[in-house]
Amino acid sequence: MKSPSLSYFVLAATVVAHSSCGPLSPLKSHLEFAHSPADRLLGTPIGHLEIIRAGISHNFGDRLKICVESEKKTISNASLLLETKLAYVMWLKAAGYGAADFSKFDFFLASKCQRDDLSNMASIVLANSANEVIGDDFNTLFAPAAMSCQVQPGSISCGTTNGMTLGWGAAASLSHSYLVSNPTQWSNVSRHAVGFATLSQFVDWTALPAGIDANPLLAGSAGTELKTKYSHLLALENQSFEQLVAFAESLKLAKAVSGEDPVFQKLFHASAQAGDEISDVKFRPQYAAFHVLLHEIGHTFGMMHADNPNADSITGSSATTTLNPQTHQFSTLISSMAYADQYVYLTDDDVLGISSAAEAARAEALLHR
């Protein structure tokens, strides 16, 4: 996931206008989604559940292990675990799965989640130090944030200069064996790559309440209520599926969106006050992780970018979606899988998308049993 809102979005005038006139009128959601094709969906959590359900022989056991890397500087282990579970529950519930399915998951903290440990279905890593080694691919993918501000008469515009990538996520992948006499029927399935959600080491990741605090639209009782519910969940030793679903519903009801990076805001205001142009000044953003985590875990569920589906993804349609005439794909911005608002809940489009993915995964598993 890239940070969409940091790219030259701040004009002094527009910031004030947006925060004073409230959120844009909530648009009715449409049937719009993008997810992986059926064969690749089998590597997702729903694909794993469907393989188990279909009784296909597999080497990953009947426990779905999610490794969550512990000991991060700006977010507690308890929050890391809670927010990972919350993201999984949101996607599972939206896909039509319930408490019995969720009970097949083991979420556990480890000081290092090894991506080559095939016993895990996924590893969740919120990297937190600039010199952290998190794998060659990520070391080139993620980069420090840099800010530039340009002064024009009456306004100053600031943005990140490098369109910073905040996270990356992908489903696990599976391979299968079959008898030559009947290639459709799989004799065994094995995991050959672990799924992952990895968040950039160049950000200070914080817990969800900080994102609520950073959003002026959630100031007052709505935000306070959400934070109280969050602390109640955090205090529990083990949160049940139902408790997590109830909190997810509160977030959706409040249309909760995470606030902007306070470090960026501070630099922006300092720059605006001084009226100084700055160029490529490095800084360390501070984000509540949850909207990025939800998005990257969405990728581990096979969801693609709703605003810009890949060529090899499946998209849905409805009368009012935007259709790209070249690619014949439909897209939306009203999705946690789009580079748009920092949703901390799943929109109606997300729900339709993951439901479609679950249906496709189920049919694929049944085909190969």
Ligand SMILES: [Zn+2]
């Ligand atoms: Zn993404």
